[in-house]
Amino acid sequence: MSYYSSHPTALLRMSPALIKSSCEGPSTLSNARVSHLSSRHVQYVHSKALSSDAVPSGKSAHYEGGRGRNMIDEITERRAKAGKLVAGIAAVSDSDMFKGPQTGKPKAKRWDNHLSQESRERKPCTLKQAAKFLKKPGLISLGGGLPSSQLFPIAELAMKVPKSPNFSEQATIESGQHISIGKYDVRDHDSEYDLSIALNYGQSTGSAQMMRFITEHTELVCRPPYADWRVCQTIGSTGALEQAIRMFCDKDRQDSILTEEFSFSTALETFAPLGINMFGVKIDEQGLIPEAMDELLSNWDVAARGGAGKPHVLYTVPSGQNPTGATQGTERRKAIYQVAQKHDIYIIEDEPYYFLQMQPYTGADQPSAPVPTSVDEFVSSLIPSLVSIDIDGRVMRMDSFSKVLIPGSRMGWVVASEQIIERYQRHAEVASQGPSGLSQVVLWKLLDDTWGHEGYFQWLINLREEYTHKRDKMLAACEEHLPQSLVSWTPPVAGMFMWLTVDHTQHPSGDATDLIKIEEDIFNSCIENGVLVARGSWFLTEKDKALQGLYFRVTFASASGEQMSEAIGRFGEAVKKSFGVN
Amino acid sequence: MSYYSSHPTALLRMSPALIKSSCEGPSTLSNARVSHLSSRHVQYVHSKALSSDAVPSGKSAHYEGGRGRNMIDEITERRAKAGKLVAGIAAVSDSDMFKGPQTGKPKAKRWDNHLSQESRERKPCTLKQAAKFLKKPGLISLGGGLPSSQLFPIAELAMKVPKSPNFSEQATIESGQHISIGKYDVRDHDSEYDLSIALNYGQSTGSAQMMRFITEHTELVCRPPYADWRVCQTIGSTGALEQAIRMFCDKDRQDSILTEEFSFSTALETFAPLGINMFGVKIDEQGLIPEAMDELLSNWDVAARGGAGKPHVLYTVPSGQNPTGATQGTERRKAIYQVAQKHDIYIIEDEPYYFLQMQPYTGADQPSAPVPTSVDEFVSSLIPSLVSIDIDGRVMRMDSFSKVLIPGSRMGWVVASEQIIERYQRHAEVASQGPSGLSQVVLWKLLDDTWGHEGYFQWLINLREEYTHKRDKMLAACEEHLPQSLVSWTPPVAGMFMWLTVDHTQHPSGDATDLIKIEEDIFNSCIENGVLVARGSWFLTEKDKALQGLYFRVTFASASGEQMSEAIGRFGEAVKKSFGVN
Structure with a gap:
């Protein structure tokens, strides 16, 4: 690199x-x-x-x-x-x-x-x-x-x-x-x-002032290993994704896109009406499995896939994936990148949770691990982004201020090669015309003119501490309230989400063919008990395939520790009721 | 109505x-x-x-x-x-x-x-x-x-x-x-x-608080004559137009769109890459001519049009049209609406200049006409929007705070029937997710919580006065500096633009077949003389048709009176040089 x-x-x-x-x-x-x-x-x-x-x-x-x-x-x-x-x-x-x-x-x-x-x-x-x-x-x-x-x-x-x-x-x-x-x-x-x-009209790239800050921030954190990388400001990552998909996917070519087998439902809902075929890659506790991706692509049969072309785009959330909370480690990212090179895949990496990487989990009765005390230590602790190992310029990295600063700013940015950024910009100038000038000047005043890069990193370190505490409280609640013979999870190392796997093989109905019904029953019990969780099936990439397991997504972003404890208890009761255990 | x-x-x-x-x-x-x-x-x-x-x-x-x-x-x-x-x-x-x-x-x-x-x-x-x-x-x-x-x-x-x-x-x-x-x-x-x-995430419709203000504002000004009209906030009118076109036009159906024969170039550049066919309707000093539109549609021949379907959408800028500055009068709007009814046309009306309707022009040496002194008088003076005569709900009206308040807010809104707004919203929630919350709360604080509707109308009356003065200075400059045997214009009653027609038949080259060359020469002379104007050909809807006249668009929005006088003088010199007159 x-x-x-x-x-x-x-x-x-x-x-x-x-x-x-x-x-x-x-x-x-x-x-x-x-x-x-x-x-x-x-x-x-x-x-x-x-x-x-x-x-x-x-x-x-x-x-x-x-x-x-x-x-x-x-x-x-x-x-x-x-x-x-x-x-x-x-x-x-x-x-x-x-x-x-x-x-x-x-x-x-x-x-x-x-x-x-x-x-x-x-x-x-x-x-x-x-x-x-x-x-x-x-x-x-x-x-x-x-x-x-x-x-x-x-x-x-x-x-x-x-x-x-x-x-x-x-x-x-x-x-x-x-x-x-x-x-x-x-x-x-x-x-x-x-x-x-x-307050006047601006450019679709956003202002020069914020362009400077974001370019420098990208140097500080990502340093793409090719020369002609650029950034362009976006209307958050949601706005960026919609434009990116229209840039890279073409219904008339029967284009297909790969993503995790459980993927961000709003992204799937962005792709579907555009007539783009979507296929899910198997995942494990580190998210997308490169060997599974390679196998899927190596054996692609257009006819067997109903005419869908071999995927040429991968959409992935490498850190704190939504919904599973999985984070690809450094070696995993390199392996995924190599598969992309082998099959001529362009990668859209969606990294809204990149700076919600947390300290290691220390256990229920232990104090949370202390966060880095210096900017050096903090930046070094971050898993490299895919764009940081991108020698070909085959990655569009999407980042955003939404999860780490102000969602209502509707401000994000993309990092990609000059060719790709130029095309992105051509689209933005006949669509959003770039982010709100009010948002830009407020964030510039705060980030560039007041905090500077160092102050912003200190803010992100503080956020890392906050999210480490939140996650630790959620994990403690799970350990206390969930029947661990039935429900399992991996402590997330990034993001806002945790993915609870319920062992459906133990269900008394013995009917693994109708998991969707069991999932619905548990969900309805949850609502009855007073807790809202997200159903795994909502995130299925291939909607026509049967659900293969029982999963529920919970977030630790917003509820207090006491609320999380109470809420996880209610979820546990719903699971136990469905499985007929005490 | x-x-x-x-x-x-x-x-x-x-x-x-x-x-x-x-x-x-x-x-x-x-x-x-x-x-x-x-x-x-x-x-x-x-x-x-x-x-x-x-x-x-x-x-x-x-x-x-x-x-x-x-x-x-x-x-x-x-x-x-x-x-x-x-x-x-x-x-x-x-x-x-x-x-x-x-x-x-x-x-x-x-x-x-x-x-x-x-x-x-x-x-x-x-x-x-x-x-x-x-x-x-x-x-x-x-x-x-x-x-x-x-x-x-x-x-x-x-x-x-x-x-x-x-x-x-x-x-x-x-x-x-x-x-x-x-x-x-x-x-x-x-x-x-x-x-x-x-500062948190919002809805794609924008906040309830601004939704209330804009809904009431729409009642005060437009009052659509059907029951189930709604509004949805947008990323300015540029963002709204891009979404609207994707809603109504489909390349796979060979869809076509009608607009003025000279139309807003950015709108044309929005349509073109989507594979939508564009056709221009003849215009006069009140803009789009309904009889010409009727004739075009009545005699539509798909084969003769290279497979392009009969247009089912009209894109029009009724007030202060860009680039011609023409404003459709009340009767003109009714006639256009009737043609749309006859041919099953859906209308996208782009009204960014609606509140830049001005007082009548009083002449070069006369003081500008006084603006309305009351809100009643002001609102009554406004030409009805197409949506105000829209008994079918066949109009999507696009409005924006860009020209009248803060372009950098990237905030506008659309008015249309519930069905159409619901579809618009479905798109926005997987794209922009609605306007910046910072923009919304700043405008809400100013418009709703501080000025109120009455104060905002007073602001708009003040703006009417400002623009009337600006236009009057531009007209005075034209009367003073332009050779009126060669250059003619209609005093605009709305907007930011004036359309200067140069009588090409008097050109010494006698070569009316190469108007684009004469236009380019005049434009280059203008740059040499130190004035930038916009060339008529930039706005041609049908790019494959030969230019039929010499036109230049000038704006009175930003230059001072002295600058306008100097600039128009420079333009006049360029025209005279090309035509070999003194």
């Missing part, structure tokens, strides 16, 4: 990208405030002139950058050298403006044969292309229909947020910090982002 | 909808704050018990409600009688909870034959359906993966906004009002919406 590396010539080599004509905004500038708004072209403004003397080139130490603090320092230094980011209304940006050097990495492969007809036929917006003329000095634009910032009704937006590392709700109420965003902070207060920009 | 009518039994008849089990939320409640969060079921809580005695039924005056103030009073009264809206995290809502009575109105027709296969095959989300069990008292949910509100990092959000009617930027800076939204305002301050709700 080739990791990110950096050397002092970084800035020189970044310069062309930074100052290139990046002005294909959707329409015109507001001419009312030319000095401010003519910054549609992303650029850096430096207090001191950058000369090549200031940045020695060549023969520099070429070192493997570590994840964590070292790289945060590098990023801080890179930003300081680059100067103030100037990116005005609807400024065009891409990750290349913000990445460190990708020396020695190969370029991603091309995926033309994987793209749907719809995606291949997308063309850039005419009006956005016209905006390239805006770079001409003195030009007055009567070209596009952007409202004037003067007519936006919010002069200032302020918020009270946690002061790192005191993240608790109570600490924030008592001693949180007040931060605010003005309409013309860029002009008046030397800020890099303000309401005059965020 | 059957207008909205109301009588005092309204509340009684609303009650079943208000208290019905409306709890199909996406997943679980956070049990951490049961008293607060168990409000997933939308309901009203009243300080005084509502008895049937308090609201006399039957034999009441059955009157035609007027648009404007009278109806605002009705809505105020309706809200007061209904009591506090209680709608917690991801509460399900629909317009029927907030509409006045629709007495005497017919139900909308069904549009099954217009829906695409994709849309017909959509099923409700399994997990959302499971949430219906949440209404059981005392139930503890381990069912869905909603993060706990305690883990959201914003304790309070505050903003400085205009105090109606002093809307200017300067007045806001000097004497704007400060308003704020806390995390637990519903629990602690008797508010109806707060951050604990807005």
Whole structure:
């Protein structure tokens, strides 16, 4: 695996990208405030002139950058050298403006044969292309229909947020910090982002300001091992998945998609109406089994599959899989990737729970294991994402702020090769037009301008602690209340979910052919007893196949410890009743 | 046209909808704050018990409600009688909870034959359906993966906004009002919406709180003449259009769509990759010509059209059409609607510029005409939307806050019949999941909780004044700088755009067959002279047809009066140069 590396010539080599004509905004500038708004072209403004003397080139130490603090320092230094980011209304940006050097990495492969007809036929917006003329000095634009910032009704937006590392709700109420965003902070207060920009139209990629943060965050955590990776902001992972499926799957080709045999029901409901065939791969306690995937693909028979083409896309949730809570270990991920290479599979990895990786379970009567105390230790503790071992550029990684920060922001991002991100962006500009500017400026103010990368990692460490406690309480409740001769589970190492397996072979009816009926009875008993759990059959990938076991999904995300204990007790009673035991 | 009518039994008849089990939320409640969060079921809580005695039924005056103030009073009264809206995290809502009575109105027709296969095959989300069990008292949910509100990092959000009617930027800076939204305002301050709700997951329809405001706004302005109309929030009109097209158009049926012969290029770029055929209808100074539409449809020959099916959808921008700036008058809209009825056409009306209807143009040296002084006068002055004459329920109206408030909110809404909104919602819940909660709570605080309907109308009146001034300056610049023997235009009565027609027959080349070359030369001259305008050919609906005239689109939305004068002068020089005149 080739990791990110950096050397002092970084800035020189970044310069062309930074100052290139990046002005294909959707329409015109507001001419009312030319000095401010003519910054549609992303650029850096430096207090001191950058000369090549200031940045020695060549023969520099070429070192493997570590994840964590070292790289945060590098990023801080890179930003300081680059100067103030100037990116005005609807400024065009891409990750290349913000990445460190990708020396020695190969370029991603091309995926033309994987793209749907719809995606291949997308063309850039005419009006956005016209905006390239805006770079001409003195030009007055009567070209596009952007409202004037003067007519936006919010002069200032302020918020009270946690002061790192005191993240608790109570600490924030008592001693949180007040931060605010003005309409013309860029002009008046030397800020890099303000309401005059965020409240206007933006780009489908999202703002340059958040693009920088997310690109750097991706470097810090994922460091894809190919050169031309990029990110694009999305309407959460749900929005990203819908666009991704339309990009890669084509009904007219009889396309098929692989996923875990039990998979996120909303994802399945996204695929189904598009006429995409779905097939489930066997799973174990680490999720998807690569050997099963290989076997399924090696023996694919189109006729026997009712005309369904051999799958060319894998949709997987590697960490804290929904619904099973399973997490693929490092070796498991590598093995899955190899099978994907063997069969020319493009991988969509959905990682909303990546930062809900938890400490190991210590047992019911033991205190929870302490969380990492440093950013280095924290980042090193994370299982590599599939995109981190992706030498071909065959992975689209979907991430989101929903599970770790603010679901209502409807903000996520995808990481993939330049080719794929460009196609994604073409779709987004005639659909969502990118995430809400209000969401973006609020998250930027918090994450970039207030906490910084280090503070955000501290927040994530705090979250790891919270979820470790929650999971431990759930496990304790299960150990206390469930009949372990009937119900089994694997302590989850990531996510929000636990998968309870009920041994149907012990059911007095002896009728394993009608598991769906037993599942329904237990579910109804649960409701009667006052607990809602999710039925395994809801997540079956292949709906036409009979249920092979009794499973129930429970979450430890929201209920209190006492509630979980009570609720698991009620579930246990329902199981015992169905099985006729005490 | 059957207008909205109301009588005092309204509340009684609303009650079943208000208290019905409306709890199909996406997943679980956070049990951490049961008293607060168990409000997933939308309901009203009243300080005084509502008895049937308090609201006399039957034999009441059955009157035609007027648009404007009278109806605002009705809505105020309706809200007061209904009591506090209680709608917690991801509460399900629909317009029927907030509409006045629709007495005497017919139900909308069904549009099954217009829906695409994709849309017909959509099923409700399994997990959302499971949430219906949440209404059981005392139930503890381990069912869905909603993060706990305690883990959201914003304790309070505050903003400085205009105090109606002093809307200017300067007045806001000097004497704007400060308003704020806390995390637990519903629990602690008797508010109806707060951050604990807005920052969590929501419904694809958007929040109940904004649903109420938008439903009432639709009553105040549009009052569809059929009973079962509803609204659904959208990711702006761009997001709405993409979903609408996938709902109504099906490549496998060889579907075709009609629109103006020059149409919004981004809309055309939305349709094209989906394999939908597009055809342009002749236009005049009031936009789409109904007779031309009738003729086109009456003589449709599938074979002669290369297999393209007879169009069954019309996409039109009735007010301030993009790019031509044309506005359909009331009679024109009725005539278009009749043609749609005759040919079984479903209409998608895109009305982002509806509230940019302006005062009549008074002439270059005259002061602009004064804007309406009252809400009544303002609302009465608006040309009826197509949905306001839609007795069949054959119109989907798309509206948005982008042009009139905050483009970066990515918030809009659609109005259509219950059947269509339900299908739209099924798509949104596996795509965007509805607009950003941050956008929603900010707009709710401003529009509903601070300004109210009356204040928002005052804002829109102020905007009408601003745009009237802007347009008048553009017209004055044209009159001053353009050679009127060569360039002609119609003063726009709505929108942001003006369409300049250059008389190509006078061109010295005499080569009317190569208009695209002349258009390009003029455009390039414009860039050289320092002005960006949009070329007519960019908006051609049928790209394979030769350009029949020379047109340029200019906007008066963003440039100042001085800049417009300078810019139009530069454009005039470019035209004169091409035509060899001084």
